[in-house]
Amino acid sequence: MIRTAALAILLASSLIANASEEAKVKADPAKGKVIAETVCVACHGADGNSAISANPILAGQVEEYIAKQLKNFKSADGKPAVRNNPIMAGMAAAVPDEEIPNVAAWFASQKIKPAAAKDDKLAAEGQKIWRQGNFKKGTPACAGCHGPAGAGLPAQYPRLAGQYPEYTELQLKAFRAEERGNDAEKVMRTIAAKLSDAEIKAVAEYAAGLR
């Protein structure tokens, strides 16, 4: 019994080691850079610092999160894409599956240009939700998953620090309306359902100023 268990643990840990080595071998940011400079540059900038708020900043985003979104924008096996966006559907289709880790590694390794919150009063309201959530409504603190400084947590939670507030607002409203449904276990849909328009604006403004 004990021996079988030990063997199982050994097997499992070597599998994990193999999987992470494989991921490391696969991701080549230099290859990803070529795609960034030819395909993504028009909207996200070659270094992921998008010039306009309609296009999210990718610089410094969590690598696994970028890769997941690119997969989610693609329709697979004749099923509609789990993250539905007409612009990114076309763009993601242009990235072959084996290039996804490379392009994710490229943008993740880029430095985000720091921005500041423009509206301090609004950001202060957002800070409360970020740090404490809203106990009465059962809204959890964003910091619990996205980190106290919004840096995200590899591999599961995306970075929100420094993102355009308009984009963050749009995504929270999309989760709330269940138009975006690619969050596992409905985690963000459930949270966004508890946020008012005013709370969404405030927390998006606060996250924009985090660094």
Ligand code: HEC
């Ligand atoms: C024509 C403009 C355009 C181009 C070119 C483009 N994107 Fe996008 N991208 C967008 C827009 C707009 C969104 C926001 C979609 C939404 O609102 O859901 C987006 C979203 C994303 C996201 C999700 C970010 C997040 O925080 O969830 C990723 C990842 C992404 N793009 C990667 C890429 C990559 C990689 C390329 C190049 C292969 C690329 N994009 C090319 C416009 C573009």
Ligand code: HEC
């Ligand atoms: C229990 C963990 C958890 C908590 C708490 C949480 N989030 Fe998230 N959030 C996630 C996960 C996981 C995703 C990625 C979903 C996916 O795979 O696309 C995400 C994605 C997001 C996105 C999309 C980012 C992008 O680049 O498109 C936004 C915006 C967001 N969360 C805002 C918030 C805000 C604001 C709060 C606090 C009110 C919050 N989250 C609390 C887990 C959490």
